[in-house]
Amino acid sequence: MSFDLKFYFRIFLIRLPLFLAVFIPAVAIGLAIASSLPKKYRAQAFLLVESSQIPSDLAASTVRTELSDQVQVIQQKLMTRDNLLDLAYRFDLFSDEPDLQPEEIIARMRDRVWMRLTMGRQQATIFTITAEAKNGETAAGIVNALVDQVLEQDAAFRTEVASDTLLFFEKEVRRLGDALDAANTRILDFQNKNVDALPETLDFRMGRQSLLQERMTQIRREIGQLNDQRRRLSELFQTTGRTEAQPRRALSPEEEELEQLNAELREALSVYSDTHPRVAMLRSRIGTLEAVLEARNPDAEPETPGERVFNAQIVEIDSQLEALHDTISDLEPEIASLQATIERTPTNAITLSAMERDRANIQSQYDTAVSRLSAAATGERIEVLSKGQRLSVIERAVPPARPSEPKMILMGAGAVGLGLVLGIVAVVLREILNPKIRRPAEISKKLGITPLGTIPFVDTPGERWRQRGLRSAALVVVIAGIVGALIFIDRQVSPLDQIAQKVLRQGRL
Structure with a gap:
């Protein structure tokens, strides 16, 4: 017995109302679940690790710590307990959960804030700061606050190291100057006490x-x-x-x-x-x-x-x-x-x-x-004027227009796929449970005889009206589902006019 595609297609058309009755609710439920999930907005900022603006063979900075290493140190400082709690309280991130303990706040903050340093041979070193929040303004505010802290700590560290180096050599110069004066005084006193027996006058004497x-x-x-x-x-x-x-x-x-x-x-x-x-x-x-x-x-x-x-x-x-x-x-x-x-x-x-x-x-x-004091003074001046290695902001965080989670397109596609599977399963189960014989081949298979001819089933006027009603209802449900899906896409994914403009633009290209 060969596979009769037309037969199964007719069966699918006959069971289309059942398929739609399962498919559309499944998609609607999936989209409703996706819409009900809490939205998370993700904001990012990018910083560039810049090399020194003054050639090192002309004037070198006294800060010899690799900026990539310093960035990692700053990253650890930003993720400390006190700083995370300060960010959480400043932006009122957990006001709806007043009983939340500090340890739980810190754990959630570490899940919502992360940093990444990207480096490699013959490519720029980029420092990325990312944060998630319930709305875009809060996420962008957290990221920009962290960016300000990174820039402040980087400048403070480099200035402090350069200043400490300069102060050390200033003290060292004073100490050695005093020691040199003391040595000269000792030599002068010894020469005055032994002026008659100095080596310089030995030949004369x-x-x-x-x-x-x-x-x-x-x-x-x-x-x-x-x-x-x-x-x-x-x-x-x-x-x-x-x-x-x-x-x-x-x-x-x-x-x-x-x-x-x-x-x-x-x-x-x-x-x-x-x-x-x-x-x-x-x-x-x-x-x-x-x-x-x-x-x-x-x-x-x-x-x-x-x-x-x-x-x-x-x-x-x-x-x-x-x-x-x-x-x-x-x-x-x-x-x-x-x-x-x-x-x-x-x-x-x-x-x-x-x-x-x-x-x-x-x-x-x-x-x-x-x-070295002269070199330290030059290096300190370089750091004060921010002419050495430094972190510069490529792009500050801006409030995102759409949430990053849940991913509506992916969840919508999943809902549609689940609806298709459930609809097809419903149609297959309905046909498996249906004892009616529809084809001559089924008569031969079930009764073991070969029919001489078949008479088609003729619907009564009432049955035809019932079928037309079911089809109309299915069409209405399909149209409603399509309209609902378009509304969902417009509100949750992207405005329809923007999607249309992108499609027209790609068509022109």
Whole structure:
């Protein structure tokens, strides 16, 4: 038995009132349920993560936190308990539920507010803020309030970081400046206390010491020459009574010994000081011999002119010797002082080098801090003027014209689909439960005979009027359903004139 499409189509037309009686109420009920669901309006705002407006090689910001990371931090701050409760109370979102607990309010707010950061290679980084509410104005108000908070927190964070960086380096420059002044003061005090033993004057003092030592040697040489001259003059005068050179007479043994002792005394004075034991011994022996010689000539003649000349020469020589000895007395302390300062110089050099090294380290840190302070001031100025990385609003939220939920088109299509299924099921069940035989094939199948012919069923006038009435009623129901669907679409989905304009516009294209 082949599938008879015309037969089933006629059956469907016969059962069309039943189909419409099921289809239209099902669609109406579905649309009514969709209309009765609470409406939710969704508003969105878009922010752009902008890069710095000033090239980093010219002037860099001191805020080194990645703006995408900062956005995530801001997102966490916006979704905190206090902020969500503040938004809920500010926009009076749950006024119809006064018994709602704060924890439940926070849970619902987190379901109604969400944020998303979209980023990728070679594409702009977009920060999207979305909120749902019972009306479009409230949803847009929540989103715009969050946008203002994002911009405020971003600007505050970047300005605060730049200001803190600038303040840190200002304190660091002051601290290092004070440390540098203290180091300079310590060096100056040390130099003032050891001004006579500084490394800078070591060469001068060593030269001065060498010069004084040479002067001492020369003076001692002159003293030896004067002592020798005085001795010869004395010997000449004692032996001849005259001061000018005369032929030398024969000397006695005592006089020869005295002359030898005087020669030894001169040699000793050229090596030892006046207080040396050998010098004292020689002078004692010379004094003894002179006393012996004077005892041999007790009868001395009165002072003669030659003696006066002799005494004058002796006085002159003695005065020169005294002056030279005084010079030695003056030079010895200075040489000793120079030697002491020279011995102190290496220690002072080590100490001063350590102090100067510390000062150089502080100076290096100070110069680095000053350089970074300048960079921090520039970075702080960049952030104050909003010339660095920042968030800018691409599009603020506007009140949506239509609710985002429930999705009327989808629910309307679902209602129509459900109505079609229920209508077809009703028609199929009606036919399955109908015991009447309509086709010859059914006679053969049920009775097992082959009919010779079939007589069609002829409706009575009453049946025809009843069928016409049912069809008219079905037509009225269909028209009412179509009108109701159009009203539903116009009010819940989109105005019909706008839909017509879109269709005409696409037709022209």
